[in-house]
Amino acid sequence: MSLSINTILFSGRMDPVHPGHIITIKRLLKKCQKVIVVMLDYPERRYPMAYCMDILKESLDGLPVEVIANNVHFGKITKEQLSEYDFDVYATGNLIVLRHIEKLGAKVMYCDRAYLYEASKIPMPQE
Numbered sequence: 001m002s003l004s005i006n007t008i009l010f011s012g013r014m015d016p017v018h019p020g021h022i023i024t025i026k027r028l029l030k031k032c033q034k035v036i037v038v039m040l041d042y043p044e045r046r047y048p049m050a051y052c053m054d055i056l057k058e059s060l061d062g063l064p065v066e067v068i069a070n071n072v073h074f075g076k077i078t079k080e081q082l083s084e085y086d087f088d089v090y091a092t093g094n095l096i097v098l099r100h101i102e103k104l105g106a107k108v109m110y111c112d113r114a115y116l117y118e119a120s121k122i123p124m125p126q127e
Contacts, residue, residue, distance in 0.1 A: 005031055008109070009087035011038040011074045011097075016047045017055045024111055025065060028091055031109075034064040036087060041069045079104045 008028050014021055014037075028035050037056065041049045049069055056067050072081055074090075075097040082090075082104055090101045093113035102108045 005033070005088050007034045007036060007087045007089075008032045009036045009038065009085050009090045010092065010111075011040065011070075011090075012092070012094075013040045013042070013045075014052055014056065015040075015045050017052045017059070020113065021056065022059050024093070024113065025060060026063075028111060029063060029065070032088070034066065036085060037065060037067045038074070038085070039067065039069050040073055041071045042073075075100050077101075077104070082106060 008031065010025060010028060012021070025035055025037060039049065039053060039056070045052075053067055053069065060067070074082075074092070075094070077100075082101065087106075089107045089109050090098075091109040091111045092098050092101075093111050095110070098108050098110055
């Protein structure tokens with residue numbers, strides 16, 4: 001099967017990374033040759049950024065996925081900031097972010113969220 005989309009950009013907090021993120025990224029890989037995952041690094045993280053990035057990288061090891069961090073939420077990203085990423089389509093299950101990115105002139109794709117695995121349902125670790 002020939003894929004017409006080379007790279008999909010997918011972003012989120014991923015705090016924590018959970019099976020829903022892995023499922024979504026693997027679904028996206030069926031539609032493209034590579035997925036760039038951008039994890040939001042922000043001061044209020046519940047889980048350390050490096051820990052979440054390691055989990056995601058290990059879970060997707062061997063797949064054409066690049067995992068990077070940034071500190072700009074894609075719901076507030078500017079056109080100039082977005083142009084720093086080399087992608088064909090931006091994908092998200094967040095309709096507010098999807099509309100914002102579309103207004104910046106990028107091609108967008110809605111992707112269903114894996115609701116059984118919402119982060120709010122994952123208990124915080126006991127210290």
